[in-house]
Amino acid sequence: xxxxxxxxxxxxxxxxxxxxxxxxxxxxxxxxxxxxxxxxxxxxxxxxxxxxxxxxxxxxxxxxxxxxxxxxxxxxxxxxxxxxxxxxxxxxxxxxxxxxxxxxxxxxxxxxxxxxxxxxxxxxxxxxxxxxxxxxxxxxxxxxxxxxxxxxxxxxxxxxxxxxxxxxxxxxxxxxxxxxxxxxxxxxxxxxxxxxxxxxxxxxxxxxxxxxxxxxxxxxxxxxxxxxxxxxxxxxxxxxxxxxxxxxxxxxxxxxxxxxxxxxxxxxxxxxxxx
Amino acid sequence: xxxxxxxxxxxxxxxxxxxxxxxxxxxxxxxxxxxxxxxxxxxxxxxxxxxxxxxxxxxxxxxxxxxxxxxxxxxxxxxxxxxxxxxxxxxxxxxxxxxxxxxxxxxxxxxxxxxxxxxxxxxxxxxxxxxxxxxxxxxxxxxxxxxxxxxxxxxxxxxxxxxxxxxxxxxxxxxxxxxxxxxxxxxxxxxxxxxxxxxxxxxxxxxxxxxxxxxxxxxxxxxxxxxxxxxxxxxxxxx
Amino acid sequence: xxxxxxxxxxxxxxxxxxxxxxxxxxxxxxxxxxxxxxxxxxxxxxxxxxxxxxxxxxxxxxxxxxxxxxxxxxxxxxxxxxxxxxxxxxxxxxxxxxxxxxxxxxxxxxxxxxxxxxxxxxxxxxxxxxxxxxxxxxxxxxxxxxxxxxxxxxxxxxxxxxxxxxxxxxxxxxxxxxxxxxxxxxxxxxxxxxxxxxxxxxxxxxxxxxxxxxxxxxxxxxxxxxxxxxxxxx
Numbered sequence: 001x002x003x004x005x006x007x008x009x010x011x012x013x014x015x016x017x018x019x020x021x022x023x024x025x026x027x028x029x030x031x032x033x034x035x036x037x038x039x040x041x042x043x044x045x046x047x048x049x050x051x052x053x054x055x056x057x058x059x060x061x062x063x064x065x066x067x068x069x070x071x072x073x074x075x076x077x078x079x080x081x082x083x084x085x086x087x088x089x090x091x092x093x094x095x096x097x098x099x100x101x102x103x104x105x106x107x108x109x110x111x112x113x114x115x116x117x118x119x120x121x122x123x124x125x126x127x128x129x130x131x132x133x134x135x136x137x138x139x140x141x142x143x144x145x146x147x148x149x150x151x152x153x154x155x156x157x158x159x160x161x162x163x164x165x166x167x168x169x170x171x172x173x174x175x176x177x178x179x180x181x182x183x184x185x186x187x188x189x190x191x192x193x194x195x196x197x198x199x200x201x202x203x204x205x206x207x208x209x210x211x212x213x214x215x216x217x218x219x220x221x222x223x224x225x226x227x228x229x230x231x232x233x234x235x236x237x238x239x240x241x242x243x244x245x246x247x248x249x250x251x252x253x254x255x256x257x258x259x260x261x262x263x264x265x266x267x268x269x270x271x272x273x274x275x
Numbered sequence: 276x277x278x279x280x281x282x283x284x285x286x287x288x289x290x291x292x293x294x295x296x297x298x299x300x301x302x303x304x305x306x307x308x309x310x311x312x313x314x315x316x317x318x319x320x321x322x323x324x325x326x327x328x329x330x331x332x333x334x335x336x337x338x339x340x341x342x343x344x345x346x347x348x349x350x351x352x353x354x355x356x357x358x359x360x361x362x363x364x365x366x367x368x369x370x371x372x373x374x375x376x377x378x379x380x381x382x383x384x385x386x387x388x389x390x391x392x393x394x395x396x397x398x399x400x401x402x403x404x405x406x407x408x409x410x411x412x413x414x415x416x417x418x419x420x421x422x423x424x425x426x427x428x429x430x431x432x433x434x435x436x437x438x439x440x441x442x443x444x445x446x447x448x449x450x451x452x453x454x455x456x457x458x459x460x461x462x463x464x465x466x467x468x469x470x471x472x473x474x475x476x477x478x479x480x481x482x483x484x485x486x487x488x489x490x491x492x493x494x495x496x497x498x499x500x501x502x503x504x505x506x507x508x509x510x511x512x513x514x
Numbered sequence: 515x516x517x518x519x520x521x522x523x524x525x526x527x528x529x530x531x532x533x534x535x536x537x538x539x540x541x542x543x544x545x546x547x548x549x550x551x552x553x554x555x556x557x558x559x560x561x562x563x564x565x566x567x568x569x570x571x572x573x574x575x576x577x578x579x580x581x582x583x584x585x586x587x588x589x590x591x592x593x594x595x596x597x598x599x600x601x602x603x604x605x606x607x608x609x610x611x612x613x614x615x616x617x618x619x620x621x622x623x624x625x626x627x628x629x630x631x632x633x634x635x636x637x638x639x640x641x642x643x644x645x646x647x648x649x650x651x652x653x654x655x656x657x658x659x660x661x662x663x664x665x666x667x668x669x670x671x672x673x674x675x676x677x678x679x680x681x682x683x684x685x686x687x688x689x690x691x692x693x694x695x696x697x698x699x700x701x702x703x704x705x706x707x708x709x710x711x712x713x714x715x716x717x718x719x720x721x722x723x724x725x726x727x728x729x730x731x732x733x734x735x736x737x738x739x740x741x742x743x744x745x746x747x748x
Contacts, residue, residue: 029612029693038712042696060612060693074601075611179711186713204713234601234609334649352652362647365665365747374661378651406747432650 039197065145074232111211143173413444524720550621562633583627589686
């Protein structure tokens with residue numbers, strides 16, 4: 001009995017020590033999106049940043065909407081998402097300091113090999129989406145207030161489809177992250193809008209493949225913002241700003257550009273532009 | 276073994292009623308237990324024997340009426356009870372006795388001496404370290420008695436202590452009860468066993484449906500009961 | 515079927531090669547769940563015993579509440595603790611959100627009702643058996659609580675293990691309050707959730723097999739201990 005007790009207190013002590021050790025190294029909390037995490041970018045990016053500055057970055061990856069909400073509550077120091085409209089609104093509410101464009105990638109329309117809406121190979125996303133809605137071909141939507149979801153809704157609108165009235169059993173809203181939604185689409189053999197990064201890293205493809213790509217409207221811009229330290233005094237503004245400065249610096253931009261999957265570059269740095 | 280003090284005795288139950296829900300278990304019971312006596316409570320099943328025993332021990336409060344111990348209305352400390360099925364903790368035999376002594380405020384080496392004496396008196400010295408729950412029925416009941424003995428009680432209450440035992444074990448228990456009594460402890464016991472009562476009792480309380488039918492000296496009761504019910508009760512047994 | 519076969523080989527490879535990332539995740543899982551189990555035991559065992567023995571107004575509703583709380587959805591507990599620990603919440607100044615400590619807190623909140631409710635049942639059954647004898651021996655309320663807790667210790671071990679099992683296998687609470695941060699708050703269950711959503715099902719299932727093996731081994735050890743104890747102590 002005492003032996004068990006000693007082992008337990010030992011494990012407990014180890015946990016406390018580990019926690020203490022973690023607390024020694026400077027760190028920031030970055031609220032980012034599932035697509036950014038699931039593209040595999042962070043394991044490339046963050047160790048480079050830590051090597052250069054000694055700052056540990058803790059990424060909480062959730063949907064864009066939730067990431068901005070985490071920032072609103074002051075639970076993160078930096079927000080790194082990809083929904084310009086929502087980001088600007090968030091800034092306007094006084095939640096952040098300034099928006100820096102960092103990089104872009106694009107969305108792709110992924111679809112089943114059987115291609116029921118006959119959109120494969122098209123370079124026009126809006127006609128493709130219209131065709132899907134007309135054919136009532138199975139389509140999976142993330143429906144989770146993420147950057148991807150916001151882009152999807154914009155594209156439906158551009159395609160002239162009022163998705164709220166047009167939706168039916170063919171339109172499946174999963175309320176989940178990119179990977180989970182892709183799993184569902186793979187299972188249902190449905191069309192889905194995905195960011196190229198997550199798609200390239202996704203392993204459970206089933207019969208899915210890229211149906212539509214290259215349309216300029218599929219452009220997906222990432223922005224980074226410091227959470228407003230005036231509103232939340234606990235925000236580590238110096239460390240957070242260091243992260244932002246590093247991301248938009250030539251070094252950070254080079255690391256971003258260097259990230260490839262299967263020889264293909266995922267993200268295209270464009271800091272300093274007006275995006 | 277504590278008979279310098281007079282606290283706790285006599286035990287006087289006065290006009291005691293005990294109701295459980297809608298049933299009246301005891302009604303208008305007047306009983307006096309004198310120091311040094313061996314009182315046996317007899318009666319049919321459901322007559323209220325166990326309840327009366329518990330009322331006298333202070334485990335059950337009467338719904339009406341009073342119980343006093345040596346004139347005091349609060350339950351005195353130096354009492355012990357042994358139940359029909361021995362209630363023992365998941366520890367060694369010695370451990371069970373030690374637990375009772377600890378509750379009575381006796382610890383350390385004086386406790387150890389008490390434990391050894393008590394176990395020796397009931398013939399369980401060799402089984403001191405054995406887990407109490409693996410002992411036989413008779414051994415467990417003797418252990419319960421050893422636990423009571425170690426507490427040196429002024430009054431020992433026993434609720435049909437030999438009902439689940441074979442005759443040799445029952446005799447052993449009776450012998451121990453007699454030994455405890457010989458040291459000055461007052462005994463209050465319930466039993467179904469008329470022969471046992473005849474052997475051991477000084478005084479008999481006969482209950483009939485919650486009321487006292489008779490409360491006389493044992494010799495008197497067994498030769499010539501005062502009440503008609505008492506006669507019928509003894510007749511019934513003889514049949 | 516292929517996924518299953520692949521998962522078993524992945525799991526085996528993980529265990530034998532002791533992949534450092536996997537070991538770190540397993541160690542954190544065990545650390546968090548064991549710590550929360552110990553905390554829940556410290557709170558829940560005496561609480562359950564006290565409710566079992568005590569007689570006070572509101573005891574009945576409290577027992578119903580404890581039993582119902584056994585079925586608290588982990589994700590709801592996670593959300594409540596998140597709101598509590600968030601900077602915007604009452605305990606925000608402690609800065610505990612997205613740390614292993616937050617995960618311990620959430621899991622403790624989750625399993626205290628389980629431990630307390632089951633302890634109450636076990637101790638109450640023992641109390642029915644021992645009540646008269648303990649009262650005859652003038653045992654105080656506190657002394658009786660301790661005696662019963664010790665006497666039912668082997669059954670209570672099963673309760674504590676049930677608590678551990680629930681803590682180690684839940685994902686809803688820890689993913690919300692921990693944030694599933696790589697290297698900091700990623701435990702087995704949240705890693706499984708992540709790998710599943712990345713579509714890497716063999717890896718996810720492989721981790722699952724490791725988790726099940728761990729919990730089963732612990733329970734097996736406890737079962738053997740109980741059998742031994744029963745034989746020795748009756």
